[in-house]
Amino acid sequence: MRYRLPGASTPATWFHKPVQTLINRAERLRNNLMALPPGLYLLLFFAAPSLMMLFASFRYPGEYGGLAPWYYVEDEQFSLDFTLENWLRLFESSIYLGLLFKSLGYALLTTLICTLMAYPLALMIARSNKRFRDLLLLLVILPFWSNFLVRIYAWMIIFSPQGALTIGLNHVTAALGIEPISLMFSSTAVITCLVYVHLPFMILPLYANLEKHDSRLLDAAQDLGANRFQCFWLITWPQSLPGIYAGAILVFIPSLGIFAIPDLLGGTNGIMIGNVIKQQFVESRDWPFGSVLSLVLTGITLLLVLLAAKLGRTAGTDNGK
Amino acid sequence: MKKLLCCFVLCLSQFALADKTLNLFNWNDYIAEETVARFEAQCGCKVVQDYFSATEEMMAKLLAGGGDYDVVIPTQNAVEALIKQGFLLPLDKTKLSNIGNTAAGYMNKAYDPGNVYSLPYAFTTTLVGYNENKIAELGIDPADWSIIFDPAVLAKIKGKVTVMDDAEELFGAALKYLGYSINDNNEKHLKEAQAVILKAKPYWAAFNSSSYIKELTVGNIWVAHGYSSDMFQARADAAEAGRDFSINFVLPKQGAVLALDNMVIPKKARDPELAHMFINFMMDPQNAAELTTIVGTGNPNAAATPFIDEDILKITAIFPTPELQAKLETVSARNAKERRLANKLWTEIKVR
Numbered sequence: 051m052r053y054r055l056p057g058a059s060t061p062a063t064w065f066h067k068p069v070q071t072l073i074n075r076a077e078r079l080r081n082n083l084m085a086l087p088p089g090l091y092l093l094l095f096f097a098a099p100s101l102m103m104l105f106a107s108f109r110y111p112g113e114y115g116g117l118a119p120w121y122y123v124e125d126e127q128f129s130l131d132f133t134l135e136n137w138l139r140l141f142e143s144s145i146y147l148g149l150l151f152k153s154l155g156y157a158l159l160t161t162l163i164c165t166l167m168a169y170p171l172a173l174m175i176a177r178s179n180k181r182f183r184d185l186l187l188l189l190v191i192l193p194f195w196s197n198f199l200v201r202i203y204a205w206m207i208i209f210s211p212q213g214a215l216t217i218g219l220n221h222v223t224a225a226l227g228i229e230p231i232s233l234m235f236s237s238t239a240v241i242t243c244l245v246y247v248h249l250p251f252m253i254l255p256l257y258a259n260l261e262k263h264d265s266r267l268l269d270a271a272q273d274l275g276a277n278r279f280q281c282f283w284l285i286t287w288p289q290s291l292p293g294i295y296a297g298a299i300l301v302f303i304p305s306l307g308i309f310a311i312p313d314l315l316g317g318t319n320g321i322m323i324g325n326v327i328k329q330q331f332v333e334s335r336d337w338p339f340g341s342v343l344s345l346v347l348t349g350i351t352l353l354l355v356l357l358a359a360k361l362g363r364t365a366g367t368d369n370g371k
Numbered sequence: 372m373k374k375l376l377c378c379f380v381l382c383l384s385q386f387a388l389a390d391k392t393l394n395l396f397n398w399n400d401y402i403a404e405e406t407v408a409r410f411e412a413q414c415g416c417k418v419v420q421d422y423f424s425a426t427e428e429m430m431a432k433l434l435a436g437g438g439d440y441d442v443v444i445p446t447q448n449a450v451e452a453l454i455k456q457g458f459l460l461p462l463d464k465t466k467l468s469n470i471g472n473t474a475a476g477y478m479n480k481a482y483d484p485g486n487v488y489s490l491p492y493a494f495t496t497t498l499v500g501y502n503e504n505k506i507a508e509l510g511i512d513p514a515d516w517s518i519i520f521d522p523a524v525l526a527k528i529k530g531k532v533t534v535m536d537d538a539e540e541l542f543g544a545a546l547k548y549l550g551y552s553i554n555d556n557n558e559k560h561l562k563e564a565q566a567v568i569l570k571a572k573p574y575w576a577a578f579n580s581s582s583y584i585k586e587l588t589v590g591n592i593w594v595a596h597g598y599s600s601d602m603f604q605a606r607a608d609a610a611e612a613g614r615d616f617s618i619n620f621v622l623p624k625q626g627a628v629l630a631l632d633n634m635v636i637p638k639k640a641r642d643p644e645l646a647h648m649f650i651n652f653m654m655d656p657q658n659a660a661e662l663t664t665i666v667g668t669g670n671p672n673a674a675a676t677p678f679i680d681e682d683i684l685k686i687t688a689i690f691p692t693p694e695l696q697a698k699l700e701t702v703s704a705r706n707a708k709e710r711r712l713a714n715k716l717w718t719e720i721k722v723r
Binding site for chain 2: 064110111112113114115116118143145146148150210211212232234235316317318321325326329330331332333334335336
């Protein structure tokens with residue numbers, strides 16, 4: 051929003067210019083002040099911790115956890131004690147990078163499934179009668195009323211070998227002559243739960259986007275002879291891309307770093323990079339290596355978010371708006 | 372709905388009565404509710420419990436500055452580390468009138484000479500709990516570590532086995548299976564143990580230290596590597612639930628990890644007075660006996676023996692015979708370099 055004095059765009063009278071400059075300055079100041087809280091937030095809770103971890107990643111772990119001192123004074127000789135060991139360990143064998151790729155795969159698959167499931171639902175809610183919309187949205191966020199871990203434990207019961215689902219499925223597999231399957235402690239269980247937990251984060255931004263679409267565009271397209279598929283593919287879909295990118299970021303990032311779900315449901319093979327990071331900070335008390343892994347994960351996440359934000363912006367300007 | 376309401380009222384009452392609170396940091400399933408209730412009645416205070424399921428987890432939380440607990444129940448090697456860190460408050464023996472009840476054999480150990488900082492609470496062994504019917508049906512010998520490490524045996528119970536999510540315990544078991552000491556820090560031996568674990572891993576359902584009691588009791592898994600006290604509870608739970616199978620547990624013949632857990636007071640404790648009261652309370656013969664009769668731990672309290680059922684005293688996995696005792700080892704504290712190697716091998720196991 052830019053405040054303009056009436057007539058400021060017409061050839062200026064003698065006082066218009068300085069006043070306009072003053073207003074511009076005030077506006078800039080206001081914008082800067084507005085950016086201050088989020089800037090401070092980022093500095094305090096993102097930049098500063100990341101720098102601390104960068105520092106930690108070149109140090110040795112302490113005797114009983116924590117970090118070893120980064121300098122020694124011996125015989126009045128001051129010496130630094132830094133190491134590249136933690137970073138080299140990352141490349142020592144392919145297992146850490148392999149796990150990172152596997153986790154990226156899980157997160158990507160989760161995002162994809164969430165998109166496929168959320169899109170029809172969000173579209174349905176956006177086009178439903180106004181009276182029901184709030185109720186339908188409430189139903190989407192209803193699961194948040196119970197604790198995240200409680201919901202995961204509920205899935206553990208559903209997936210358990212003694213659960214009705216597994217027993218039922220295994221009746222079917224037995225009839226088809228296939229080996230009985232186990233749902234619990236598998237990557238299927240992990241991805242199912244990742245999708246379940248993150249689905250609302252895809253539905254809500256998509257709904258917010260779809261709800262704003264101008265229905266007259268669809269009418270016009272129909273008048274011009276577009277069939278229903280063309281209406282969707284040429285009008286609705288391109289306009290909804292910013293919503294998809296926003297939802298994808300909200301789903302992808304948390305599912306990439308999650309450790310609780312793979313811990314509880316993943317068994318011996320379903321673990322993700324988040325579990326190994328948690329393991330370094332908690333069980334192994336190896337903060338330096340944990341920092342290395344966290345920084346790598348943060349770096350990859352940042353890159354992907356920048357990419358998504360860029361895509362979202364292009365999509366937003368190219369289409370519809 | 373009624374339950375919900377009850378929960379709500381309980382939550383409220385917690386705030387209302389919280390004038391005196393004992394913050395206890397304990398192993399999960401390691402104290403009987405009856406005992407806690409009695410202590411609360413006696414001291415007119417509220418006991419708030421936090422739980423851990425692995426020594427490393429507890430150490431990480433304490434050393435990262437988390438939680439100012441009044442009493443912590445660490446295992447002997449952690450006591451040693453906590454003393455060296457200057458984390459503990461020396462105990463005031465004048466406030467501990469029941470101290471004489473503890474059997475002399477459990478006092479004055481190398482990890483805390485003279486019991487300046489710690490007093491024994493209970494002990495457990497880490498062993499194998501199993502579904503008696505299934506294991507008998509399959510003709511597997513449960514009293515041998517091969518039940519969780521030998522692929523030939525595991526092939527019969529694939530996906531029905533969980534092992535502890537704990538480097539010390541799992542490496543300890545694997546080293547014993549190979550005939551080494553659990554405190555072996557020889558890199559070659561540790562790598563051999565890692566190889567054994569990696570070969571067995573595809574047959575395991577999960578690394579699990581916190582919910583194997585339930586999984587065994589429900590029948591989801593047939594073999595679990597875990598603490599003797601937990602297996603005792605799994606057995607009782609299965610019997611109580613009237614399952615069509617029974618749970619039992621046994622010490623593997625190669626020997627196993629013995630964990631002597633202790634009561635300590637951190638320097639940061641909010642109420643050391645109450646903490647001493649709790650320690651003294653737990654050394655009372657009757658209260659100590661409940662650790663065995665209800666929780667199923669081994670008991671260092673000599674005066675408690677008359678209060679323990681004959682049947683439990685006969686379970687060798689809880690009260691090992693002298694021959695078995697000779698094969699049990701306690702874990703010693705590792706130094707940073709040794710810990711680093713073990714952790715690296717452990718991380719590789721988890722990731723592969």
